[in-house]
Amino acid sequence: MKNLSAVLFLLLLLSCVxxxxxxxxxxxxxxxVYSASLTEFIDLGGLQDLHLIVETVDPEEVFSFSFAxxxxxxxxxxxxxxxxxxLDPSEIHQxxxxxxxxxxxxxxxxxxxxxxxxVFAVVVDPESPELPAELPDMLEAAYDDQMHDYIYESFVxxxxxxxxxxxxxAVLGFSLNxxxxxxxxxWTPDDGFIQYQRQPDDExxxxxxxxxxxxxxxxxxxxxxxxxxxxxxxxxxxxxxxxVDRVRITTVPINQYGLPGxxxxxxxxxxxxxxAGSFTTRVLDSGGEWYILDMEVYNPGYRKEPYLRExxxxxxxxxxx
Numbered sequence: 001m002k003n004l005s006a007v008l009f010l011l012l013l014l015s016c017v018x019x020x021x022x023x024x025x026x027x028x029x030x031x032x033v034y035s036a037s038l039t040e041f042i043d044l045g046g047l048q049d050l051h052l053i054v055e056t057v058d059p060e061e062v063f064s065f066s067f068a069x070x071x072x073x074x075x076x077x078x079x080x081x082x083x084x085x086x087l088d089p090s091e092i093h094q095x096x097x098x099x100x101x102x103x104x105x106x107x108x109x110x111x112x113x114x115x116x117x118x119v120f121a122v123v124v125d126p127e128s129p130e131l132p133a134e135l136p137d138m139l140e141a142a143y144d145d146q147m148h149d150y151i152y153e154s155f156v157x158x159x160x161x162x163x164x165x166x167x168x169x170a171v172l173g174f175s176l177n178x179x180x181x182x183x184x185x186x187w188t189p190d191d192g193f194i195q196y197q198r199q200p201d202d203e204x205x206x207x208x209x210x211x212x213x214x215x216x217x218x219x220x221x222x223x224x225x226x227x228x229x230x231x232x233x234x235x236x237x238x239x240x241x242x243x244v245d246r247v248r249i250t251t252v253p254i255n256q257y258g259l260p261g262x263x264x265x266x267x268x269x270x271x272x273x274x275x276a277g278s279f280t281t282r283v284l285d286s287g288g289e290w291y292i293l294d295m296e297v298y299n300p301g302y303r304k305e306p307y308l309r310e311x312x313x314x315x316x317x318x319x320x321x
Contacts, residue, residue, distance in 0.1 A: 023081040023117040027146045028306065029064045030139060031080040033073045035088035041129040042067070042086075050136050055250065056278040056297075056304040057267055062140065070094060078113040082142045084135075085121035095121045104132045116149055118142040147306070148313050151179045169194075170321060172212070174291065177317040182208055186235065193235045204299040206307055207236065208314060211292035219290060221251035224262040224283040231292055232268065242270050244279075259284040259291070259320060265308065268296065278304040280311050286320055293318060 025031070030050075034042060052062035068077055070091060085107075087094055099107035099121055107121035120138060122131060166175045172189050182196035185207070192212040199205050211231045217223060225244055232242045249266035261284035269276040277298040284291045295311025297304045 020111065020113070020115050021079055023079055023114040024076060025066075025080045026064050027081065027150050028062065028143050029066065029080060030082045030084055031077060032065055032067045032084050032086060033070055033077075034067065034086040035091050035124075035126075036069055036071075037088045037090075037126040038086055038124055038129065039069075041124070041126065046129055046131070049131060049133075050139065052136055052140060054305045054308065055248065055265065056308065057276060060303055060305040062143065062305060079117070080114075081117060081146050082139065083112075083117070083119045084139070085119070086124050087121060088126060089123055092123055095123075104134045106132050106135060106138060108138070116146070118145065144309070144313065147309050151181070151310055151313060152177070169210075173321050175317070175319045175321065176210065176293070176314070178208060178314060182206075191235075193231070195235065200307075204297075204302070204307075206298075206310070207294075207296040208311060209235070209292070209294045209296070211235070211290075211294070213290040213292060214288065215290055216288060219261060219283060219285040221253075221262050221264075224251065224264055224281070225249065225266075227283055227290060227292055228264060228279070228281045228294060231294065232296070236296075239270060242268055245269055245276075254282065254284075256282065256284055256316075257319060259286055261285055261290075278308060280308045282315050282318075284318070284320075291318070291320070 032047070047065070050063065053059045054062055070087070085095065095107055096109070096112050096119070098112050099109040099119060101107045105122065109119055111117055112119045120135070122135065124131070162178055162180045165180070166177050169176050178196050182198045185197040186193060186195040188194070192214070194210045196208045197206065209231065213227060229242070229244045232239050236242065245267040249264060252263045254261050254263045261282055264281040264283070266279060267276060268279050277296060279294060279296045281292060281294040284293070293315045295308060295314070297307040299307065
């Protein structure tokens, strides 16, 4: 009888899990659910530190925020991808029991009301309101997870991971998981260059490029920019006049799985065709070889940050064999 009860409990548990719907909303969306006592704090800019910016052709907000008071939080709102609860101490009981508190005072858990969902909660005193300094990074990590799931799992409701493509690159001495949504545009490994393309719509084009450059030159931030510029001029279609806008560029030192390098984000221009766009590049030094991983975005008049982030997620899969 006890065994039967255990089996029935397990079946009930599985049915409860399976009845959860997939999370909803934009990939970069954050639903802020707040106590009424925190309205003034929010209205006076208390969430300003959460408004992260990425410089593309223009400054772009990272997150798309929406808001609801706690008494409005029901129905499909509970199925949003990323939810941030900001609660008055008197409403701490509204934090779901599944959420676990960290040393920073941030509660968090996954799949609370929907699948592929991340929920955060912070208790905020209206008399001296303050948000944990770690919160923006945690929200951005959640956005990265949502983007990863989008491009590798749920893109157009099919599996987008590409193991056979990883195998084809492994013979070149590295692996990189380029989603199947990208088609092969240029395959010239003997020349040290490979390019994939994705066209989300008629006006948008994404180029994901890989350059293997044999060199003993010291890898500096300025050399990394020059290497990226040379790659575009040499291999990109009709890009012999391409240049990097030196005024609008950021370079950050990185170390990816033991390979030192630079991550570059900036603007490319082509005066011959009067067009421009954004790019993000990682140049990694493998000792005698540089690996240049690049996402170029052409999306005039529209957001570019999501596509740059898509490039970062793909670049994160790079492994030197």
